[in-house]
Amino acid sequence: MPSSNPVTRIFVISGPGGVGKGTIVDALVSSDPRLWLSRSWTTRARREGESPNSYVFTDRESFEQRLAAGGFLESTEFLGNYYGTPTPEVDDGRDVVLEIDFQGAVQVKKLFANAVSIFILPPSWEELKSRLHNRGEDAPEVIALRLQNAADEMAKASEFDYVIINELFERAVFDLKAVVHAQRLKYSAQRRARADVFDA
Ligand code: 5GP
Numbered sequence: 001m002p003s004s005n006p007v008t009r010i011f012v013i014s015g016p017g018g019v020g021k022g023t024i025v026d027a028l029v030s031s032d033p034r035l036w037l038s039r040s041w042t043t044r045a046r047r048e049g050e051s052p053n054s055y056v057f058t059d060r061e062s063f064e065q066r067l068a069a070g071g072f073l074e075s076t077e078f079l080g081n082y083y084g085t086p087t088p089e090v091d092d093g094r095d096v097v098l099e100i101d102f103q104g105a106v107q108v109k110k111l112f113a114n115a116v117s118i119f120i121l122p123p124s125w126e127e128l129k130s131r132l133h134n135r136g137e138d139a140p141e142v143i144a145l146r147l148q149n150a151a152d153e154m155a156k157a158s159e160f161d162y163v164i165i166n167e168l169f170e171r172a173v174f175d176l177k178a179v180v181h182a183q184r185l186k187y188s189a190q191r192r193a194r195a196d197v198f199d200a
Contacts, residue, residue, distance in 0.1 A: 009095040009183055010112050011035075013176075014105040015120030016150030018132040020166050022054075024120065025099045027173045028180065035180070036094040041066070044081035047137050056086075074100070074107035079145055095180070102153040105160070116183055118176065119160035123167040 015021045029037045041056045043063050063082045067075060075084030078101055085104065088096050098108060108115050122128035128150060132143050157163055162179050166172040183189065191198055 008090070008093060010108065010115040011095060011097045011180060011183075012105045012108050012115050012117045013097065013099045013120065014102050014117070014153075014160070015166075016122065016128060016153055017146045018128055018135065018150075019120050019122045020131070020169070020172070021099060021120045023169070024164075024166065024172050024176055025097065027169075028176050029097055031177070032180065034094055035097050036088075036090045037097045037099070038085055038088055040083055040085055040100065041072075042081055042083045044079075044083075073111065074104045076101055076103045076107075078149075079142060102149075102156070109159075116162070116179065117160040118162045118164060118179055119157045120172070121154065121157065121163055121165045123165055 013021055013025055025037065029035045039053070039056055041058050041063060043058060043060050044055075046052065046055075046057050060082065063075075063084065066072060066086070067082075067084065071087055072084040073087050075082060077083075083101065083104070085098055085100060085108075090096060098104070100108070105117050105119075109117055122131065129147065132138070132146060138146065164172050164175045164179075184193070
């Protein structure tokens, strides 16, 4: 559990579907061995071409069992499917990264006041619409629901600590790395990580 390890930080990354957050988060985590990416459970079917490792794909019954046993840090129902963050088991000091939806981020912030929340925005509403249509993954009615959700969430982006605009992929990854790096430079973090310097 991250709460029992004072060194572990939680980064919660959210943003509307189609904004490209998965790719940005993958770029961040693969470049930083001190980060541990949580893999969510979902009852949604795997999309064509989607990696079997992108989620733990499960059925409603198994999900509900785990939920009843208190095995999720947070969970939500989105477009008729369950999604949940299994309680993290990493205890080696790596920081935990959660890529979850808006509701999930709010739940995590309530549980861990120190969690750092980051919201990823598309450069424009038109761009988000065309990305959702062009990725060709969802039926038109699902796209309409996603857009409605996105509008509701974007209106509440102020609840997040940081906002990153995914206009240019490299820039967005740079911004996200900067947020992570800045947390490690905080006095309390430096005091813990480099006690030798302070003690001297
Ligand atoms: P998708 O079906 O497109 O993979 O994901 C739909 C939404 O669910 C996305 O906004 C994604 O970030 C969110 N999501 C994925 N895993 C979790 C989770 O464990 N908890 C919550 N609350 N949302 C999640």
